Amino acid sequence: MLPLSCQSSTLWLSLNLIFLHILHIQGLSSSADDVTHLHGLLKQSEELLQSESTRLAPFLAELDPSKHSLGYLYILEACTAAPNAKEQANELVLSIARFLNDCAAEQIRLAPDKFVSVCKRFKDQVMLLETPMRGVAPLLTAIRKLQPSSEHLTSLHPDFLLLCLLAKCYKTGQKRYRKALELLHNVVTAPMSTINAIAVEAYKKYILISLIHLGQPYIELVTCYVNGKISELEAYVQANREIFEIVSLLYLTFSLLLSEALDLPNRFGLETRTRLRVRIRLSLERAKEDVKSLEVLNKKQDEFGDLKSWMHKNGLPPCKVVLKERTSHDSKHSPIHYVAASEDLQAGDVAFSVPNSLVVTLERVLGNENIGKKSFWYPYIKELDRQRGRGQQAVESPILWTETELAYLTGSPTKDEVLERAEGIKREYNELDTVWFMAGSLFQQYPYDIPTEAFPFEIFKQAFVAVQSCVVHLQKVSLARRFALVPLGPPLLAYKSNCRAMLTAVDGAVQLVVDRPYKAGESIVVCEVKADSYFRCGPQPIQNSKLLLNYGFVDEDNAYDRIVVEAALNTEDPQYQDKRMVAQRNGKLSVQVFHVSVGKEKEAVADMLPYLQLGYVSDPSEMQSVISSQGPICPVSPCMERAVLDQLAGYFNTRLAGYATTLSEDDSLLADIDLDPKKRVATQLVRLEKKMLSACLRATVDLIKQLPDSTVSPCPAPYAPKLR
Incomplete structure (x- = not known):
């Protein structure tokens, strides 16, 4: 055995070597050439890292997993090599999950074996904790970073599938047959050198779910078609409208039949073929009319009285405003709504007073995230979706503009702000899966939906912009009520820099007292009532660059620009x-x-x-x-x-x-x-x-x-x- 002084010297030397490697990792992670050089140094130091594995954990705090991914991986792999007690598993799971979410794909792919090793140990730890659900989202993220393309299977796929099965995190069990078909189709068609058991089982499930999801109605439809009896065919389609409807499916059904009719089997005579073409075309026209009628019905359901009538039904007292409509410049989008005076108003009049029961706050909705048509908030959510964050000029925030449209802002610092905000939204989106598995109680209504699969990024970005344009910062209230979404508030209210009216929290409600006279039908204006989480909080005037970013308009008379x-x-x-x-x-x-x-x-x-x-x-x-x-x-x-x-x-x-x-x-x-x-x-x-x-x-x-x-x-x- 070495004398104590020698042991101390050896320990001191080892720690200094480790610290030197930390400096190398910090200094050689910025460029591709630096990372390649670092990789060579780390491979030479594997023996040291393995021998000092029990002392490495504190050094991880000196590294940023998003910037120093390769070095972090080497140290994390060494740290996790030794067996861990169940008491340590929870902390280890959190640490690895954060790394898997933040690490840079281009760096970890330099050491795929070590990355796979860390992932498999992560799977073992969540199994040890008997919480397989916690491993699903991080392993999915890890697979995406390891894959050269979405079509490739990796050595982590079996572990991921195992956790999904144990957590019952699969689409079929939730009767989401269409999504299950899509995923199983990906498995069956993925490139493979030889047929494997996973592909065979996936194919069996694909056939089974196809029959469950699509089978009987379409089998009967084919039977009617083969019999050549037009009346039966038409009667069957009409009788099963609800099955074929998602209106586009009804249209598609008739379209497919029409295309088939142009090349009917020879067993039908000329007269029959002609009559069938005519009848199918007539049915197709009726289907188009049905589509048109449904669109008219939807438009009527979306009429601007809808939101206000819902509010009155749920406690909004009589008020002095109406919702009016302004045509959208983009024919693809619905007209925008805006709040106007329903009668002549004088300065000091209360235009409306929205009860707290209709104001969305953290206090009001946290833990109640139902968003379907049965949700209490559905009429308001529908209105937010309709507005799409468009301000008083019916233009969307530049966050939703195309690259060509953003070129209109060339030379303005606002263009960089837009790109920075868009990157921030993307980071928030990428964090969703981690939040989902680490705070599952917030998503208890949808425990099996991985957020980034359920909601594409474009949808998330649109929702972000819609909410961004609506958030109101209330004064003199508790923190849980300070940030609020107020029906009849922005973006339905116009903005003027010289206005002093603002939404104010009063006893049991949020009200608007106007600061100027209005004629009936005039648009109601307010000062800036939104808290911009990226810049500042508070009801204060705002420069035009932020008005454009948040609301999609510019105030040419803005004295605070x-x-x-x-x-x-x-x-x-x-x-x-x-x-x-x-x-x-x-x-x-x-x-x-x-x-x-x-x-x-x-x-x-x-x-x-x-x-x-x-x-x-x-x-x-x-x-x-x-x-x-x-x-x-x-x-x-x-x-x-x-x-x-x-x-x-x-x-x-x-x-x-x-x-x-x-x-x-x-x-x-x-x-x-x-x-x-x-x-x-x-x-x-x-x-x-x-x-x-x-x-x-x-x-x-x-x-x-x-x-x-x-x-x-x-x-x-x-x-x-x-x-x-």
Whole structure:
């Protein structure tokens, strides 16, 4: 046995080696070449990691599984190699599940054997805990990351299927035959070198479920068709309308029969074939009429009185508003609804008062997630779906725009905000499966539906946008009621920056008191009543970029509109720390955001100058003088002043040049009454941004003209502040 001092030295050396590997993992995970080099280092260190497996767990906290996936995998695989007690299994399951959800596919595919090993140990742990349901979603995520394509089977599929069977997490048992057919079809048609038992069993189930789901009605339909008796064929279809209906199926049935009739077997005579064609065409026309009638019926059911009548039925007291309709610019979408005065109103009148029983809050619905037609909230959910987050100009949020439509925002920071928000929504969507298996009690009504299978991303994004446009931030209420969806609230209410009316929580209700007179039929307006979880909370005015992002419209008279200029001290400057201290002393940061409000562009430029001048100080003695002074003003030489103003003017010119159009071109576009609505709101936004930037540029040029000596050359500035 080694002496104690030798053991301590060996332990110290091992820990240092492990720490060195952690540094390698952190530093070599950014590019493909770095990760390849890291992979070689990790393979050389496998013996060390295995020998120190019991000491590795704390080091995982130093790594980000989404950025350092390969290194995290090697350490996690070593950590889980030793047997674990049942008491430790729960913590281990959570740790592995988070890794499987967050890890980068391109990194873990470099070590597929280790990834499979970790996944199989994960399966063993959930089996040990006797909670197979907890393993379904993470293993599904792992399979998707390991697969080169969705058509490939992996060595994890048997483990995944085993957990699904034990958890009874399969579509057939839930009588979701169509989904079961789709999944079994994928199994049967997946590429395989040899026939295997899984494919054979899947094929048997596919035939069985096909007969259950599609069999009898269609077998009888074929029998009627083969007999050649038109009256029986037509009578059977009519008698089984409910079976064939999902109206499109009825239409499809007749369409298929029509196409078949054009090439009937020779055993039918010419007269019979002709009569059959005519009768089928007549039946097809009647089916089309049925479709049309159903669409009319659905439209009547969706009439704008529907939401309000549901509210009155469930406690909404008499109010002074009606729901009116505005035509959608997109023929694919229904007209939007908006709240209008039902009678003449005066400032101070209560337009409506929605009882708390009709207001959706965490307190009201958490744990009651029923969303079908039997749900109490169905009429309101139907209205949200109808509105699709469209604001008062009937345009969707740019989050739902195509790439071509987003090009209308070229040059505007709003385009980057839209893309960032869309990425955030995608991350939320990808987290659904993890939330589903870790917090199953929230989904108790749908315990076997994996969210990302039940709801495609596009549907989730549309729902996100619809809710985003409706959330109201109530004041002076408990946290559980602070964020609310209020029927008759946004986006049914219009927005005006100069309005002071807002939805307010009162005793037992949420009410709207108008701040101006209205004539009957006029649209009701409010100030900003939405809490934007990505930017801030509170009922406060909002700039146009956020109005477009959240509601799909722009307020051209918005007195609170603004743009942002970000300035940053140069971190490579030897005097960076001193400048940072001076900036903080004067209420600024090393990366400072300046807000340029409409109509106050000169003031904004004046506010930027001292900060930029601080960044231009290069002489150490001058810097000491600045540190010892108490004010925000730096000593400014003529050449420094010219350099600062030149940089600022160049910045504004660069931003203006980044837009696809000029101000005069924007004016011409907006004069076209047939301009695409999305392009119109985008043009309105960029035009207002360019007007503010142009005003800033004019203010800067005016300052240059006021310099005592315009011939002075700008000072060189190796560490000039950065503007973006």
